[in-house]
Each structure stands twice: as C-alpha cells, then as structure tokens.
Amino acid sequence: xxxxxxxxxxxxxxxxxxxxxxxxxxxxxxxxxxxxxxxxxxxxxxxxxxxxxxxxxxxxxxxxxxxxxxxxxxxxxxxxxxxxxxxxxxxxxxxxxxxxxxxxxxxxxxxxxxxxxxxxxxxxxxxxxxxxxxxxxxxxxxxxxxxxxxxxxxxxxxxxxxxxxxxxxxxxxxxxxxxxxxxxxxxxxxxxxxxxxxxxxxxxxxxxxxxxxxxxxxxxxxxxxxxxxxxxxxxxxxxxxxxxxxxxxxxxxxxxxxxxxxxxxxxxxxxxxxxxxxxxxxxxxxxxxxxxxxxxxxxxxxxxxxxxxx
Ligand SMILES: Cc1cc2nc3c(=O)[nH]c(=O)nc-3n(C[C@H](O)[C@H](O)[C@H](O)COP(=O)(O)OP(=O)(O)OC[C@H]3O[C@@H](n4cnc5c(N)ncnc54)[C@H](O)[C@@H]3O)c2cc1C
Numbered sequence: 001x002x003x004x005x006x007x008x009x010x011x012x013x014x015x016x017x018x019x020x021x022x023x024x025x026x027x028x029x030x031x032x033x034x035x036x037x038x039x040x041x042x043x044x045x046x047x048x049x050x051x052x053x054x055x056x057x058x059x060x061x062x063x064x065x066x067x068x069x070x071x072x073x074x075x076x077x078x079x080x081x082x083x084x085x086x087x088x089x090x091x092x093x094x095x096x097x098x099x100x101x102x103x104x105x106x107x108x109x110x111x112x113x114x115x116x117x118x119x120x121x122x123x124x125x126x127x128x129x130x131x132x133x134x135x136x137x138x139x140x141x142x143x144x145x146x147x148x149x150x151x152x153x154x155x156x157x158x159x160x161x162x163x164x165x166x167x168x169x170x171x172x173x174x175x176x177x178x179x180x181x182x183x184x185x186x187x188x189x190x191x192x193x194x195x196x197x198x199x200x201x202x203x204x205x206x207x208x209x210x211x212x213x214x215x216x217x218x219x220x221x222x223x224x225x226x227x228x229x230x231x232x233x234x235x236x237x238x239x240x241x242x243x244x245x246x247x248x249x250x251x252x253x254x255x256x257x258x259x260x261x262x263x264x265x266x267x268x269x270x271x272x273x274x275x276x277x278x279x280x281x282x283x284x285x286x287x288x289x290x291x292x293x294x295x296x297x298x299x300x301x302x303x304x305x306x307x308x309x310x
Contacts, residue, residue, distance in 0.1 A: 001085035002031045002055075006077060007048055008094045011038060011066065014047045016193045017090030019154035022051050024147040026155075027117040028086055031055040034162075037076055037169070039066035045164045052159030060169040067178035074101040075170045081106055081142060091146035091249070092192070099144055108140035114147045129245045130268040149192075150251030150272045184238050191241060194224035196254045199243055199270070202230035203259025203280075203299060210236050213303050214258060220310040226250065226270075228260045244269035259299045262287025279303065 003025045008015040018034065025032040034048040037060040048057045060076045077098070081087055087102060089095035091113045103110035115133070116124035122137045123145065191197065198218040200210055210225070218225050227237035229244055243250055245268040255273035260266060262278070262285055270276070271290055278291035279302050288294040295302055 002033055002083060003028050003086040003088065004058075004077075004080060004084040005032060005034045006073070006087065006089040006095065006098065007034050007036045007044070008089065008092060009036070009038065009044050011040070012043065014044055015090070015092070015094075016154065017092060017149035018048065019051050019157060020149040020152045021088060021090045021147055022053050022155040023152040024114075024117060025086070025088060026053055028120055030085070033058055033084075035060065035077065035080065035167075037062075037065050037068060037073055039063050041065075046161075047157075049162040049164055050157050050159055051162075052156040054155075054159060054162040057162050057164045058167045059164060060167050062169045062172070064172040064178075065169075067181070069172065069176050069178060070097045070101050071176050072170075072172040073098045074105055075173060076167070077102050078105045079170075080167060084142070086143045086145070088143075088145045088147060090149040092149075095146045099146060103144040106142055106144065108142050108144055109138050111136065111138060111143065111145040114145050115151050117147070126268070129264040130271070131264055148249065150249065184240060188218065189222070189224050191224040191226055191243070191248050192250060194250070195252050196221045196223035196256075197226045197243070197250050197252045197270070197273070198223045198256045198258065199226035199228065199260060200231055200237065200258050201228040201260035202234060202236075204231060204236055207236045209300075213300060217256070217258075217303055217307045217310075220307055221254070221256075223254075223256075224250075224252075226255075228263075228266050242269075257287050257291070258303060260287055261285050262290060 033056040035058045036044045041059045100110045114123040127134045200214045226243040227241045232242045245265040249269045251272035253274045256277045276291045277293045278287040279295045283296045
C-alpha cells in the first residue's frame with residue numbers, strides 16, 4: 001500500500017513543511033504520493049515532484065480550489081484514500097482543519113501532532129501542553145495523522161521528478177463557501193519558518209512598544225516577531241503571531257523571549273528552538289528554566305541596549 005501526503009500551499013509555493021512530511025512518511029517504507037489541490041496546480045505540482053522520495057504527485061484542479069474549504073478537500077481526499085493506508089500532513093492550521101473531517105468520513109481515528117513514529121501504527125505525541133509524552137497505537141486499517149514538522153528534517157528538493165497525474169475533482173459542496181480572508185502583510189520571514197524569532201509578552205504593555213522596542217531588534221536579526229497569548233489577547237500583536245499550544249509552533253535556531261513568563265502553553269510552541277534567550281525582570285520566571293541564556297533585566301532598558309550593540 002501507499003502513503004498520501006496532503007500538500008499545503010499558498011497557490012504559488014508549497015509550504016516548507018511538505019518536505020518534512022515526506023521525511024516522516026518514509027517511516028512506513030512504502031511509496032509516498034503527494035496530493036496537490038489547487039486552482040492552478042502546475043507550478044505547485046512541479047515543486048512537489050522534485051521532492052526526494054515522492055513517487056507520484058496527484059493533481060486535483062478546480063477554480064474553487066483558489067480558496068479551498070475543508071469540506072471540498074475532504075470530498076477530494078476521501079475517495080483517493082481507498083488506495084492508501086496512511087494519509088498525513090504536517091501539523092498546521094490548514095491540516096487541523098482538513099484531516100479531522102477526512103478521518104471522520106473514513107470512520108477512523110485522527111492522530112494529531114505526532115512527534116515520533118515508532119512503528120506503522122504507533123506514535124509518540126504530546127499531551128497536557130506537551131508536558132507528558134503519550135505513546136498511542138491505532139488499530140485502524142487506515143492511519144490519518146498530522147506530524148510536527150520541526151521533528152523531521154526536510155527531504156531534499158532535487159529528486160528525480162516524480163510522475164504527475166490528474167485525479168477526479170468533485171465540485172465544491174454547496175453547504176459552505178469561502179467568503180473572505182485577511183493577511184497581515186509583513187516584510188519579515190514567516191513565523192513558522194523563521195530562523196530567528198523575537199517574541200514579546202504582556203510586559204510590553206502596548207502595540208506601540210511592540211513596534212518601538214521589539215521590532216528594531218527583530219529588524220537587526222532579520223527575525224520574525226512572535227507574541228504570547230496574553231499579548232495577543234491584549235491587542236498588542238495580531239493573532240497570527242501567537243506562539244504556543246493554541247498558536248503557531250516554532251523551532252528556530254534562536255528564540256528570544258522578551259517579557260514572557262514561560263507558561264506551559266507558551267513553552268509548548270517554542271521549546272524545540274535550538275537556542276532560547278529570555279529577558280525577564282523576575283529571576284523566578286518559568287522561562288528561565290527552558291532558556292539557554294537568561295538576562296534578569298527590565299526589557300525597556302535591555303532590549304534597546306541589545307539592539308544598539310548588534
Ligand atoms: C487552554 C490554554 C491555551 C493557551 N495557549 C497559549 C498559547 O498558545 N500561547 C501563549 O503564549 N499562552 C497561551 N495560554 C496562556 C498562558 O497560560 C499564559 O497566560 C500566557 O502565556 C502568559 O503570557 P505572558 O507570559 O506574556 O504574560 P505574563 O504571564 O503576565 O508574564 C509577563 C512576564 O513579563 C515579566 N515582566 C513584566 N515587566 C517586565 C519588564 N519591564 N521587563 C522584563 N520582564 C517583565 C514578568 O516578570 C512576567 O514573567 C493558554 C492558556 C490556556 C488556558
């Protein structure tokens with residue numbers, strides 16, 4: 001049997017995490033195919049075909065896939081799943097939306113945010129905001145799962161081109177439709193893929209402080225900006241910058257936590273970072289337990305000094 005990866009993309013580029021999902025998929029030692037569902041899939045299909053370890057790229061093409069809904073994607077994936085024992089995607093807002101619906105329609109379990117694939121049906125995943133690692137086993141004939149991209153190296157993108165095949169694309173179901181979406185346009189690297197992340201917490205106190213204190217440091221380091229949930233809830237930073245259990249999971253080379261306490265729900269989203277630097281005025285703050293380097297200081301003094309020194 002085979003493994004099917006559902007590709008996430010923005011219409012022009014495959015998401016970086018797809019190549020990581022391909023590495024995860026190699027654990028089953030069976031052919032790996034990628035589904036690209038898009039309004040204009042040609043470029044995307046070529047990118048998928050170049051990923052090493054991919055046998056076939058299945059292309060579903062339909063104008064409605066310019067803005068795909070979970071309902072439409074599920075209608076495409078479920079019939080294809082007959083040929084696959086494993087359907088997987090990298091863990092993200094996209095896959096969290098689509099794959100539980102696919103699993104429900106296939107009447108199998110959804111296994112989310114897998115950190116390690118122990119065997120063909122046994123996985124390690126975090127529970128209690130990542131504080132406990134549970135080993136779970138599925139007895140389903142089909143495995144539907146999302147994998148934590150940062151736990152798997154990206155497959156090389158210089159593979160011999162895989163075969164590209166068109167598949168039947170059912171029309172979008174009538175029950176739901178895309179209405180609108182809003183993006184925060186930024187020159188910074190995308191948070192989930194950035195090599196350096198500078199994150200701010202409630203201690204910043206305002207959106208202006210994010211712009212005036214945090215942004216210059218991020219600019220110097222070519223970093224993405226992140227935020228704690230408390231900072232997002234207070235309106236200091238937009239929702240898509242939230243790092244943590246209910247936000248984005250990041251694993252950069254360098255994570256600088258500024259005025260963040262280090263609550264477990266925040267740590268869940270950043271503790272795989274290679275080097276963690278914390279700036280907090282409370283020496284007892286939880287963040288210092290996960291930081292490689294800690295600076296006990298007032299952020300409003302320390303951050304401008306650090307920025308000036310860089
Ligand atoms: C179900 C659930 C899901 C959640 N998901 C998330 C999530 O995804 N992401 C997330 O971040 N949180 C999440 N939370 C919230 C989490 O529990 C914390 O409340 C939140 O992370 C706290 O944010 P904070 O560290 O910015 O604020 P605080 O806890 O208020 O910490 C502020 C820190 O700043 C320090 N400080 C204050 N002034 C200064 C100064 N001038 N200079 C330096 N340091 C200073 C303080 O010592 C303190 O440590 C979730 C909670 C729940 C219940």
